[in-house]
Every structure is written in C-alpha cells, then in structure tokens.
Amino acid sequence: MTTTAAGTDERVVASSGISKIFKRPEIGALVAAAAVMIFFSVYTESFMTRPGVGPWLESASTYGIMAVAVALLMIGGEFDLSAGAMTGFTALTVGVLTTHWGVNIWVALLVALVFAITIGAVNGILVMKTGLPSFIVTLGTFFVLQGIDLALVKVIIGQVSIQGMSNVPYYDSVRQVFGSSFSIGGDGSVYISVLWWIAITALATWVLTRTRPGNWIFAVGGAQVSARQVGVPVFRTKVGLFVTTACAGWLVGMISLFRTSTVQSNTGVGQEFIYIICAVVGGCLLTGGYGSAIGASLGALIYGMTNQGIVYAQWDSNWLKAxxxxxxxxxxxxxRWVRERAEKSV
Known part of the structure; x- marks a missing residue:
C-alpha cells in the first residue's frame, strides 16, 4: 500500500478544489460556451437582445435534446449514426398517417413512437447479439431509414414532403405540446423545445449521477467485461440506451414537424455527426465510460450560438462547417489537457 509523506493512504487524501473542477467533463465546454457568447455579444448588436436570444436558443434546443441522448449512448461505449434519419422518419410517419390515411393525430404520434422504440431495440439487439460495431449496424439502419423516407414515402403520397399538417384535426392541441412558443418580456419569443431541452438534460443528469442505471451506463462503457462479471445487466443497459436515442429522435421529429407544420424526406440527414460533435465537445470520450449530459447540452449551446451568431454577424454561412x-x-x-491537469492537481 502506497502512502503519502505524512503516512496517509493516498486513496483517501482529499482532492483540491481545482482538481475537482477540472475533473468535471463539462468544464471545457463551459469555458468555450462563455467565450462564444462573449464574442458574439461584443461583435454583433442583436445577439443578446430579447428578439435575438430566441433563435439561437431554439436552434440549440433540438440539437441539445439529441446530443444528450447520444452522449448517454457514447458514455455507454456505443454510437448511433441513424439518430438524424430517425427524426425525419418519425415525422414523416405522423405526416403520412394523418394527411394521407386520416389516422387520428394522437394515434399517429403513438405509432411513430412505437416504430422508434422498435428500431432502437433492433439496433441494440443486433449490436449485442452479433458483436458487430455499433457504427456499422446503425450506419445500415441509417441507409434503410433514408431509403424509406425517400422512396417509400414517394410511392405512398407521390412526393417527398408532407404538406397540410395544419388542417389535420387536433393539430393545434398537439402543437401546444411540441411546437408552441411563449414571449419573453413581450419583445421576442422562445419555443417550447427549449423547455423540453432543459427537462431532458435535467432528467439525464439525474439518471447518470443519482441512480443505479446511471452507474451501469458508466460501467458498460468503461469496462464491459468487468461490468458483466460484477452483475451489471450489460445487454439490457445497452439496448435501453439505443431505445433512448431513438425516442429522442422521435421527440425532435415531433418538435420539427409541429413547429413548421411540414417535413421533407431529407429532414435530419447529416445531423447525426453534429450530435456526436456536441457530445464530444461536452467531454464525452469516443472510447466510452466518461462524459455528462450537461456537457453535451453545452456543446449544443455552442453550436446553436455559433449557427445564429454567424447570421447576425453577416458572415458566409459556410464558415459554420469550418x-x-x-x-x-x-x-x-x-x-485531454483538462484531464491531464486534473490528474496532476490531486
């Protein structure tokens, strides 16, 4: 057993305050978010005004919901490249069922959710049963969903976009849940998706830090074999994470559909990489076992602020990719630097 100079077991030596701060996975994203906010606040006149805040919060909210779910999955050691296509698939499902076949809108929402849960479960089961990398399995699911969104939807309705959602019975009542907005000081508005984002982040943070399933998520991502040996339900945990990501895709799909009353077959395609980037910016490791929901939300906030800040600054929008x-x-x-510094600050 190794001891310190004072003869105390090093395993029970209290960490310094700085060390505890730097060990938080979201600290880097917090610093970056503050820097981006300050920059655009100084560089543009409208960024921090009441009318200006709403657009970048709304942009960050939908990315944030998905980034949190993707972060949980990444902490569990897996990826889901079908997350972006899932948002479009579920929105198109509701659109086709209601506008083309006259299905009750609440029933259509439930059917789309069941589809999402089923696809998420299939992804998880395939990964766990076959041992194939989740990157490959979900990439296949991505192409399947994209093909359905483009080809099957066109066969059914003769086009690749849904129109006329606002004429569907009970549309307004559903819109209050997913697509409504509220004013902030009478001089600007914020969409309800921001509240969904905050609620999802809070729930995910509570699960990760306060519950047994949260411990399981970190365990299966950090050391799957060891986790199984100590009784962690690895199969159930990982399948549950894939289902969670799919459900988040359903939620974002509903928010997108009822905010704009329309959806196209290419909705969500390509955004899966943005979700992963937001999670990584928030402190998630690509190797699993480390990260936080708050960090992923901050990553989405950075993206949302930059996305709208470039518009306010009147820059070429292509700079966003760079x-x-x-x-x-x-x-x-x-x-990497933060973690190394934290280890040296004990």
Whole structure:
C-alpha cells in the first residue's frame, strides 16, 4: 500500500478544489460556451437582445435534446449514426398517417413512437447479439431509414414532403405540446423545445449521477467485461440506451414537424455527426465510460450560438462547417489537457 509523506493512504487524501473542477467533463465546454457568447455579444448588436436570444436558443434546443441522448449512448461505449434519419422518419410517419390515411393525430404520434422504440431495440439487439460495431449496424439502419423516407414515402403520397399538417384535426392541441412558443418580456419569443431541452438534460443528469442505471451506463462503457462479471445487466443497459436515442429522435421529429407544420424526406440527414460533435465537445470520450449530459447540452449551446451568431454577424454561412471542424479538434485537445491537469492537481 502506497502512502503519502505524512503516512496517509493516498486513496483517501482529499482532492483540491481545482482538481475537482477540472475533473468535471463539462468544464471545457463551459469555458468555450462563455467565450462564444462573449464574442458574439461584443461583435454583433442583436445577439443578446430579447428578439435575438430566441433563435439561437431554439436552434440549440433540438440539437441539445439529441446530443444528450447520444452522449448517454457514447458514455455507454456505443454510437448511433441513424439518430438524424430517425427524426425525419418519425415525422414523416405522423405526416403520412394523418394527411394521407386520416389516422387520428394522437394515434399517429403513438405509432411513430412505437416504430422508434422498435428500431432502437433492433439496433441494440443486433449490436449485442452479433458483436458487430455499433457504427456499422446503425450506419445500415441509417441507409434503410433514408431509403424509406425517400422512396417509400414517394410511392405512398407521390412526393417527398408532407404538406397540410395544419388542417389535420387536433393539430393545434398537439402543437401546444411540441411546437408552441411563449414571449419573453413581450419583445421576442422562445419555443417550447427549449423547455423540453432543459427537462431532458435535467432528467439525464439525474439518471447518470443519482441512480443505479446511471452507474451501469458508466460501467458498460468503461469496462464491459468487468461490468458483466460484477452483475451489471450489460445487454439490457445497452439496448435501453439505443431505445433512448431513438425516442429522442422521435421527440425532435415531433418538435420539427409541429413547429413548421411540414417535413421533407431529407429532414435530419447529416445531423447525426453534429450530435456526436456536441457530445464530444461536452467531454464525452469516443472510447466510452466518461462524459455528462450537461456537457453535451453545452456543446449544443455552442453550436446553436455559433449557427445564429454567424447570421447576425453577416458572415458566409459556410464558415459554420469550418467552425465545426475546429470545435471538434479543439474539444478533443482541450478535454485531454483538462484531464491531464486534473490528474496532476490531486
């Protein structure tokens, strides 16, 4: 047993305050979010005004919901490349059922949710039963969903977009849940998706830090074999994480559909990488076993602020892609530096 100079077991030596701060996975994202906010607040006049805050919060909210779910899955050691296509698939399911076949809108929502849960479960079961990398399994699911969104929807309704959702019975009541907005000081508005985002982040944080399933998530991502040996339900935990990601895709799909009353077959395609970037910026390791829901939300906030800040600054929107690359590389390097510093600060 190793002891300190004072003869105390090093395993029970209290960590310094700085060490505890730097050990938090979201600290790097918090610093970056503050820097981005300050920059655009100074560089543009409208960024922090009441009308200006709503758009970047709304943009961050939908990415944040998905980023939190993807972060949980990444902490559990897996990836889901079908997350983006899932948002479009579930929205199209509701659109086709209601506008083309006249199904009650609440029933259509439930059917779409059942589809999402089933697909998420299939992804998880395939990964666990076959031993194939989740990257490959969910990439296959991505192409299947994309093909359904493009080809099958066109066969059924003759086009690749849903129109006329606002004419569906009970549309307004559903819109209050997923697509409504509220004013902030009478001079700007915020969509209800922001409240969904906050609620999902709070729930995920509570699960990770306060519950036994949260411990299981960290365990299966950090050391799956050891976790199984000590009785952690690895199969159930990982399948549950894939289902959670699919359900988040359903929620974002409903928010998108009822905010705009329309959806296209390419909705969500390509956004799966943004979700992963947000999670990595928030401190999640690609190897699993480390990360936080708050960090993923901060990553989404950074993206939302930058996405709208570029518009306010009147820059070429293509700079956003360059920023994503820099943000990803910077986050990986910063998170590595933070962890090394935390280990030396004990």
């Amino acid at each position: 920023f994503l690359g820099v943000m990803l590389l910077g986050a990986v390097l910063l998170n």
